[in-house]
Amino acid sequence: MQIETQHEDFEGHSWIGNVLRKLHIDIPLFLGLLLITALSFVILYSASTQNLDVLVKHGMRSCLAFLLMICLAHVNPYQFKRYSTILYTFGVVLLVAVLLLGVFGKGAQRWLDLGFFRFQPSEMLKIATPMMIAWYLSEHALPPKSRELVGAVILICIPTLLIAKQPDLGTAMLVASSGAAVLFFAGLSWKFIVAGSAFLGALMPVIWHFLHDYQRNRVLTFLNPEADPMGKGYHIIQSKIAIGSGGISGKGWLESSQSKLDFLPESSTDFIFAVFAEEFGLFGCIGLLTLYLMVICRCIYISWQAQDTYSRLLAGSLSFTFFVYVFVNIGMVIGILPVVGVPLPLVSYGGTSMVTLLAGFGILMSIHTHRKLLPT
Amino acid sequence: MSRRYTINNSAAEQRIFLNRVVAAFILILVLIACLIVRLAYLQIVGHEHYATLAKENSIKIAPLPPTRGIIYDRNGRILADNIPSYTLELVPEQIPDLEDTLQKLQELLQISDEKIEQFREQVKRNKRFASIPLLLRLSDEQVAEFMVVRPFFPGVDIRAGLVRYYPYGELVSHVIGYVGRINEQELKTLPEANYRGSYHVGKSGIESAYETDLHGKTGYVENETNAQSRAINVVNANDPIPGVDLYLTLDIDLQKTAYDALEGYNGAVVAIDIKTGGVLTFASRPGFDPNPFVFGISAKAYKELQESESQPLFNRVLRGQYPPGSTLKPFVALAGLEYGAIGFQNRMFCPGFYQLPNSTHKYRDWAKWGHGSVNMNDAITESCDVYFYKLALTLGIDSMHEFLQKFGFGEKTGIDLVNEKPGLFPSREWKRDVRKSAWFPGETVITGIGQGFTQVTPLQLARATATLANHGKVVQPFLVNRVLSHGVTLPPNTPKDPVLPVHPENVDNIINAMINVVHSSRGTAKKIGLGMPYKMAAKTGTAQVFTVKQKEHYNENQIEFKLRDHALFIAFAPADDPKIAVAVVAENGGHGGTVAGPIAKKVIDQYLKMVAASAN
Missing domain, CATH: 3.40.710.10 (DD-peptidase/beta-lactamase superfamily)
Known part of the structure; x- marks a missing residue:
């Protein structure tokens, strides 16, 4: 037997509250997401140089993603736990399939063409990996010992390496960090964390040694985009001009000159934050960051309130990964991180990342709205 | 089902978790603070600088390809030279109607369909804001003809550059080799940043073996441009480093004697x-004229070379x-x-x-x-x-x-x-x-x-x-004299x-x-x-x-x-x-x-x- 709970947050009995509650929707989180999504239309309208087609497509994609979120919120978190291994295994098999297709199709491939739509298995692993690690660690006593650590690291490495091979370094990094976040929340000893970081650091020169000259050049460009001002560096230089010229208060909506005249490439996708910063200035940026922070706070609150180890670890990891998304994208656009293909969550146009993100929020809502009342 | 929901040994586990949540939250706050500091730096401290750059919406970056190293024989006679040449280049991003422009240019300058097709391939492979050559080695008449109508072709321009020339032709074709257009395969392995603005790469012989040295390092220039995207002022430039000049041990007179003796x-x-x-001497007879390869040899001429009984392309x-x-x-x-x-x-x-x-x-x-x-x-x-x-x-x-x-x-x-x-x-x-x-x-x-x-x-x-x-x-x-060729x-x-x-x-x-x-x-x-x-x-x-x-x-x-x-x-x-x-x-x-x-x-x-x- 499980008991549905209405908790302290919303004691109101308005009919709309009732409906949302019946839908297993967490209202503060829902409102936060809605607000950011609404803002995304405003920015996209400007970034796409007022292209309504783009807005319609973005709208359709958002609806689909929100629908999926609501569906997942209905699922009992126990089911997530139960299907963790299956989902993970399935995802890895699909990754291998994609890789083989790439080998036979003579070229890099990330997609699995299912005829009616193209599916990107690496997106699925963004959720399946933390689920798997959370399940694996929750089956053992916390904090994880060295044996569990080794197991978890292997489980993280399999999808990460497969995705990195595609090659999709951005996604690989997100998958790895979502898995690592679970380990962190499970209370992995600081000793291991420090040793692990040191080991990774020490591994770099070894890997470097085995690279070809041209591969080294790629890595150098990746780390120092300014060295390739016509490629990745071009993005960075233009994006810095856009952001800097925005100043404190911004040039105003639809007034960004950099993106309009096509100086800023990928202005509606990965570099959309630059458009926003140019139009709304420092105040706007702080506002957007605050909005993101509010969503993150709610997510962390949800993981705090979660009632079993699995839910806690999964919720913690999903919340943290959401932050990583925000940080990596903005960090790249403002030139403090290397350029990797990570979109600004909920705002960037295109890709399947929006669906994946909202699926994650669906799981968080499910975890929160299926708690039972504890005897106090 | 509810059995799973019982909390097992939870007090300790929960405490660990809560500790970590606090740690993670602090980390998040610190990192967000970093973003804000950086944004403040760009938008307050750097505002004036960037606003100037953005004023005319006008900064365009162009690569400055390095001059390829010259190849000399042991007595300093030039075996592979660079000669001036005019190239017609297009930037697809700046052209309102690419198909229309191509058609007009084809009529104006009598460009072959093969060249137009090659160009379309290049467009697909390159970024939209990259400059792509349509026609190499324009004659003076062609240059003049285009310059008259240049204002009607935004995004199309003539670039004066240097191209490879092999004065001795077939005599040293197998040892010097030749350069040719970069192909798809090479695009994947060449260092991307260093080959922006370069259209040629060594395909065989010394040209291929010493590609890295001969090529040099690409520089770039930040141009201020007008509304038509034509450069009007240089904001910042990073000069290219020219390729290394190679001195071979080969003696061209002796090479000629040997090649002629094989007649x-x-x-x-x-x-x-x-x-x-x-x-x-490094004579392989028959040789072939490497110069057509530089500008893209026609399929027919290439086939003739390949199918010739005496196999001129074969380095014996x-x-x-x-x-x-x-x-x-x-x-x-x-x-x-x-x-x-x-x-x-x-x-x-x-x-x-x-x-x-x-x-x-x-x-x-x-x-x-x-x-x-x-x-x-x-x-x-x-x-x-x-x-x-x-x-x-x-x-x-x-x-x-x-x-x-x-x-x-x-x-x-x-x-x-x-x-x-x-x-x-x-x-x-x-x-x-x-x-x-x-x-x-x-x-x-x-x-x-x-x-x-x-x-x-x-x-x-x-x-x-x-x-x-x-x-x-x-x-x-060995062929390259390392003492004379500084920097190999x-x-x-x-x-x-x-x-x-x-x-x-x-x-x-x-x-x-x-x-x-x-x-x-x-x-x-x-x-x-x-x-x-x-x-x-x-x-x-x-x-x-x-x-x-x-x-x-x-x-x-x-x-x-x-x-x-x-x-x-x-x-x-x-x-x-x-x-x-x-x-x-x-x-x-x-x-x-x-x-x-x-x-x-x-x-x-x-x-x-x-x-x-x-x-x-």
């Missing part, structure tokens, strides 16, 4: 400076693999002495053929009635086959393989060029692994006279000859065993016999020795292209030209103080002494004259 034959001439290993020096024939004999003889299989003065009787015990198969000597009683000196001077059949059998294939491999047979020389062929010197293991069959004594017999499985490249032959002349001190062939990064090749363990007196004996090849009345190359002012040591060779049946005789005049024997010749001079080693292969030239010998003589004559002249 009438397909073949190769290699000459090596024994003292240094520097390659003096580096990749031609020929049976060495009798040119192998001095090395087999030296093996015999070193392994104690025979003494220099030991005599054998040559009746004109040789039979293995219990076999009726006759291994014939080129002299039908035989050479009579011969010692090693006679066997080399007269090129007696029977002597070497017997010697090979005494030595055995294992010893021969071990010894000849040290002279570089069956291995790449490691010259500073790419795609070298290794040739082949057979061994028991090779036959077992590759041919899946046991080694037969008959195969040892014919290996002794350089027939059978053995294959050598002309370069290998020259290297082995130079090493022999150098009394076993291995001569490592390619590391030099060092030979595996720098000095071969051979006895000087044995080498002297072999060299004396090789001198007799040219200077004694019974030598197979005595004709070229007449009136020679210096002493040359040499060996002739004739390599069978097809096998004469047991009952038949080889008659040069009765067989088709392309089935005739290859003529080979190795030589070095002066014999007492060797300066130059030469290997000549004239395909289907018949007898080595008659055809290949005079070619080698011309090269050596000229080189020794040059050395004497520069000494004065």
Whole structure:
């Protein structure tokens, strides 16, 4: 037997509250997401140089993603736990399939063409990996010992390496960090964390040694985009001009000159934050960051309130990964991180990342709205 | 279901988790603070700077491709030059209607459909804001015609640049190689940043082997542009670093002598400076004109080259693999002495053929009635086959393989060029692994006279000859003079065993016999020795292209030209103080002494004259 709970947050009995509650929707989180999504239309309208087609497509994609979120919120978190291994295994098999297709199709491939739509298995692993690690660690006593650590690291490495091979370094990094976040929340000893970081650091020169000259050049460009001002560096230089010229208060909506005249490439996708910063200035940026922070706070609150180890670890990891998304994208656009293909969550146009993100929020809502009342 | 929801041992686990949540939250706050600090820096401190840059929406970055290094011969004559050329370039992003523009340009400048198609391919592969060439090497008239209408073509412009030119054409085509348009394959492996704005890459020869050095480092310029995206002012520039100028060891006059001497034959001439290993001539005939490749050779012209019977695209020096024939004999003889299989003065009787015990198969000597009683000196001077059949059998294939491999047979020389062929010197293991069959004594017999499985490249032959002349001190062939070519990064090749363990007196004996090849009345190359002012040591060779049946005789005049024997010749001079080693292969030239010998003589004559002249 499980008991549905209405908790302290919303004691109101308005009919709309009732409906949302019946839908297993967490209202503060829902409102936060809605607000950011609404803002995304405003920015996209400007970034796409007022292209309504783009807005319609973005709208359709958002609806689909929100629908999926609501569906997942209905699922009992126990089911997530139960299907963790299956989902993970399935995802890895699909990754291998994609890789083989790439080998036979003579070229890099990330997609699995299912005829009616193209599916990107690496997106699925963004959720399946933390689920798997959370399940694996929750089956053992916390904090994880060295044996569990080794197991978890292997489980993280399999999808990460497969995705990195595609090659999709951005996604690989997100998958790895979502898995690592679970380990962190499970209370992995600081000793291991420090040793692990040191080991990774020490591994770099070894890997470097085995690279070809041209591969080294790629890595150098990746780390120092300014060295390739016509490629990745071009993005960075233009994006810095856009952001800097925005100043404190911004040039105003639809007034960004950099993106309009096509100086800023990928202005509606990965570099959309630059458009926003140019139009709304420092105040706007702080506002957007605050909005993101509010969503993150709610997510962390949800993981705090979660009632079993699995839910806690999964919720913690999903919340943290959401932050990583925000940080990596903005960090790249403002030139403090290397350029990797990570979109600004909920705002960037295109890709399947929006669906994946909202699926994650669906799981968080499910975890929160299926708690039972504890005897106090 | 609810069983799973019971909280097991939760107090401790929850506490750990809550601690971590707090840690994570603090981390998140710190990192967000970092973002805000950086944003504040860009938008408050940097605002003025960036606002100026953004004012005219006007910063465009363009690559500044470096000037490719020039290639000189040893005397500073230019073998690969850069000449000015005008290129018509398009930036798709700035063109309102690309198809319309292409059509108009095609009419205006008479551009072929093939070129337009190539351009479309390039557009697909490049970024939209990249400048892509449509037409290379515009004539002055074409430049003038376009400049008149230039304002009506936004995003289209003419760029003055330098392109490769090979003044000596086919003469050095195989050693210098050529540059061509970067293709899809190369796009993946070339360092992206360094090749922006470069359309050419070395495809073969020196141009390919020293690509990194010749290319140099790309710079870039930040231009302020007007609304039509044309540059009006330079904001910031980072100059390119030009490629390294290469000085080769090659001597273009000597190369020409060698190439001309080969006239009438397909073949190769290699000459090596024994003292240094520097390659003096590297002639592969026929060559081809590399200049059309620079601008994209037409499919028809390329097909003609590829299908030509004389294979002009084939680098015979580096990749031609020929049976060495009798040119192998001095090395087999030296093996015999070193392994104690025979003494220099030991005599054998040559009746004109040789039979293995219990076999009726006759291994014939080129002299039908035989050479009579011969010692090693006679066997080399007269090129007696029977002597070497017997010697090979005494030595055995294992010893021969071990010894000849040290002279570089069956291995790449490691010259500073790419795609070298290794040739082949057979061994028991090779036959077992590759041919899946046991080694037969008959195969040892014919290996002794350089027939059978053995294959050598002309370069290998020259290297082995130079090493022999150098009394076993291995001569490592190379083309780029590292001292003169400042800043070359390619590391030099060092030979595996720098000095071969051979006895000087044995080498002297072999060299004396090789001198007799040219200077004694019974030598197979005595004709070229007449009136020679210096002493040359040499060996002739004739390599069978097809096998004469047991009952038949080889008659040069009765067989088709392309089935005739290859003529080979190795030589070095002066014999007492060797300066130059030469290997000549004239395909289907018949007898080595008659055809290949005079070619080698011309090269050596000229080189020794040059050395004497520069000494004065």
